[in-house]
Amino acid sequence: MFFPDKYPKSMLKSHQVLFILTGFLLSLVSCSKDLSYENPALAQSGPGNFYATVDGELWQADSLQIAAVNDSGIVAITGISKTQDEISLVLPGFQKGVYAVNGQSAGFALFTGLQGTAADPYLTNTSTDASKAGGIVNLATIDTVHKTISGTFQFNAYQQIGMTTKTVTGGVFNNIPYTLSASDSGQPPPGGNADTILAS
Numbered sequence: 001m002f003f004p005d006k007y008p009k010s011m012l013k014s015h016q017v018l019f020i021l022t023g024f025l026l027s028l029v030s031c032s033k034d035l036s037y038e039n040p041a042l043a044q045s046g047p048g049n050f051y052a053t054v055d056g057e058l059w060q061a062d063s064l065q066i067a068a069v070n071d072s073g074i075v076a077i078t079g080i081s082k083t084q085d086e087i088s089l090v091l092p093g094f095q096k097g098v099y100a101v102n103g104q105s106a107g108f109a110l111f112t113g114l115q116g117t118a119a120d121p122y123l124t125n126t127s128t129d130a131s132k133a134g135g136i137v138n139l140a141t142i143d144t145v146h147k148t149i150s151g152t153f154q155f156n157a158y159q160q161i162g163m164t165t166k167t168v169t170g171g172v173f174n175n176i177p178y179t180l181s182a183s184d185s186g187q188p189p190p191g192g193n194a195d196t197i198l199a200s
Contacts, residue, residue, distance in 0.1 A: 048065065048148065048150070048173070048174040048175025048176050048177075049172060049173070049174040049175070050065045050079040050087075050172070050173045050174070050176055051171070051172055052087065052153070052154075052168050052169065052170055052171035052172070053168070053169045053170045053171075054085075054087075054111065054166055054167070054168050055166055055167055059081055059085060059087065059168075060079075060081055061079025061080055061081055061087070062081060062082050063080045063081055063082050063084070064078070064079060064080040065078075065079045065173070065176050065177070066078055066079075066176065066177060066178075066179070067149055067173075067176050067177065067178035067179070068178065068179050069094050069178055069179070069180050069181065070181050071181045073092075073093050073094045073095075074090065074091065074092060074093075074094075075090070075091045075093075075094045075139075075149075075178070076088055076089070076090050076091075077089040077090075077091070077137075077149070077173055077176060079173070079176075080114065083113075083115075084113060084114040084115045085111070085112070085113050085114070086110070086111070086112050086113075086114055087109070087110070087111050087168065087171070088109065088110050089101070089107075089109045089137050089153055089173075090107055090108050090109070090110075091107045091137060091139065092105075092106040092107050094139075094142070095139070095142070096139055096140060096141070096142060097138075097139060098136055098137070098138045098139075099136065099137045099138075099139065100134070100135075100136060101124045101125070101134065101135050101136065101137055101153075101155055102124055102125060102128075102130070102133065102134030102135070103124075103125050103126070103127060103128040103133060103134065104128070105125070107137070108123060108124045108125040109123075109124045109135060109137065109153065109155045109157060109168070110122060110123050110124070110157060111157050111166045111168060120159055120161050120162065121157075121159070122157035122158060122159045122164075122165070122166040123157055123158065123159075124155050124156070124157050124158075126158045126159075126160050127158045127160075129158075130156070131156065131165075132156060132158040132165050133155075133156055133157060133158040133165070134155065134156060135153065135154050135155020135156060135157075135168070136153065136154060136155070137151065137152075137153040137155075138151045138152045138153065139151045140152065142178075143175075146175075147177055147178055147179075148175040148176060148177055148178065149173065149175075149176055149178050150173060150174045150175055150176070151172075151173055152171055152172055152173075153168070153171035153172075153173070154168060154169050154170065154171055155168050155171075156168070
């Protein structure tokens with residue numbers, strides 16, 4: 001059971017985003033399966049690559065890969081594996097650069113199992129101890145012609161309830177399709193750099 005008064009505001013904010021992302025992504029999973037049956041060419045071409053090593057084991061987003069950008073330029077890059085394990089990277093700006101994802105940044109990363117309870121995710125912003133939580137995301141390429149993004153990531157994510165850490169290394173997202181909010185003109189919105197370590 002979720003009791004808001006027992007958790008810090010940063011965790012509440014992360015949980016709200018997580019629940020919204022989960023609902024949005026589950027609706028996309030059902031839509032993407034329908035599209036692949038209707039159009040075999042879409043099923044064959046597929047998106048890019050999204051993978052990492054989680055606690056020494058290969059994780060690969062072979063069920064869903066997507067990035068969504070809202071009007072404010074906040075981008076959520078999400079992948080779900082066939083075993084229903086999710087990695088999401090939420091960045092405060094949509095511009096090339098290296099972003100911190102930790103307890104002091106607006107951006108964060110998470111790892112969660114969707115088959116269990118999504119209320120207990122591993123998050124990068126739940127501890128100021130860098131050995132437990134924190135990391136970086138390098139948004140290296142934004143292809144506005146093909147509407148894809150590419151980059152790398154690594155982070156430690158901490159679960160406060162279980163007091164355990166997940167270590168995510170060697171993360172890569174390559175040619176992941178992104179969608180803009182309905183009110184956008186087709187170009188990425190201007191990105192902020194408040195939590196960008198290096199921006200180009």
